[in-house]
């Protein structure tokens with residue numbers, strides 16, 4: 001059967017069932033991370049920090065622009081943007097803390113994608129719908145991890161879309177995994193289509209630990225001080241998915257913001273246009289994107305690294 005017929009079938013069945021969670025993994029409140037107020041982040045944001053952040057291209061890929069960008073946005077219309085295949089990257093980010101060691105944000109793609117295509121997890125219909133044949137594997141997570149001398153201490157996810165947990169099979173079993181609140185448990189129709197695969201990709205892990213955000217007193221971004229020393233911050237940016245999370249790392253040369261898929265594209269960031277059909281709640285996504293852009297505008301030394309494209313080629 002053609003994909004075009006199967007997907008409406010899935011969604012019709014799903015609609016009658018009310019959708020399901022992104023993953024059935026147990027969920028707990030993270031013991032790592034201290035809830036703080038935005039003012040606490042702003043007090044240190046421009047001070048040099050101790051972290052390094054290496055962004056690794058795990059794969060090149062091409063997907064539909066109308067998923068990456070809301071083409072009904074007046075700015076997208078004015079620019080004459082129409083749907084087309086858009087080249088993107090699947091990245092992950094290695095964060096090193098001088099005392100606490102190596103962490104990653106997201107996971108790129110699994111090693112089998114490049115080295116053992118017979119045994120990849122993303123296959124069949126899901127692979128077709130994901131445009132899997134339009135991907136070119138560069139540095140799978142397991143291949144990269146094999147070259148590192150330090151042990152991986154944890155995986156911090158921006159969210160649980162398949163292209164962000166694609167490398168999870170290469171993550172050593174029982175590694176702590178962190179997400180925003182509601183990321184694994186939020187019910188959506190398309191999870192009927194992805195939950196089994198997400199669970200397979202994360203099969204070696206015990207649970208998902210949710211960042212302990214508390215609402216900001218001034219209505220701004222809720223923030224968690226991840227290591228308790230003000231070096232790494234998790235920022236609640238719901239919208240793209242319920243638990244979408246951005247990360248801000250303080251390095252010797254200034255702050256680095258990892259937006260996750262609150263913004264996939266360079267054009268979207270430059271023009272303040274949120275993602276399109278890949279986003280669950282476009283209004284909430286727009287509010288989160290605006291908050292991140294305002295933060296970056298007020299701190300010009302900030303380097304911004306987007307979900308799937310480079311701001312500086």
Ligand SMILES: [Zn+2]
Nearest residue numbers: 159161261278
């Ligand atoms: Zn996404």
